[in-house]
Amino acid sequence: DTAVSQTPKYLVTQMGNDKSIKCEQNLGHDTMYWYKQDSKKFLKIMFSYNNKELIINETVPNRFSPKSPDKAHLNLHINSLELGDSAVYFCASRYSGTRFTDTQYFGPGTRLTVL
């Protein structure tokens, strides 16, 4: 059973298009994240949701809009794609019940290429 899944795995699109990435976790976690990993491997947090509520919103262009329909799902919609949006996007989840357990479980990633 896949714990954190993302679709699609690869996404190739033209500049200016709008695209969505979906994430689902079956771990019963209450917190989900979106990270962007660039070519230098830096992992940058973009958004975090806890119980469907946005709790972290880093400095991200407003072309990026996350949506959490329920605790198990977190989607990312990107409008007007730009070349600089090309990266690997990772979804992750964790259980926030105790501060002593901060383990995050990552999805396999979505490699976005903007042409």
Next chain:
Amino acid sequence: GQQVMQIPQYQHVQEGEDFTTYCNSSTTLSNIQWYKQRPGGHPVFLIQLVKSGEVKKQKRLTFQFGEAKKNSSLHITATQTTDVGTYFCAGRFRAGKSTFGDGTTLTVKP
């Protein structure tokens, strides 16, 4: 802002040599986690350290958390080709979220 600095960014070693990556914070951390990302893969949790001065071992990997809970290290003894990848630390600050270091990418020459 609260950052976790990780060094080095890259490390190339000969198989059998040791490897160490370091994470440092200017403020006290509640805990620190370590993750490994294989080439083409996703970050996978390795371990979490919580206590001041804590040392944990996983086979050839040794993880340390500093006495002041501001720094941590991951040491691999006698590297193998299966150790290649990028190692990330992620520190949780007392009042906030976990922040990932920039990662150390390890390559191992057979």
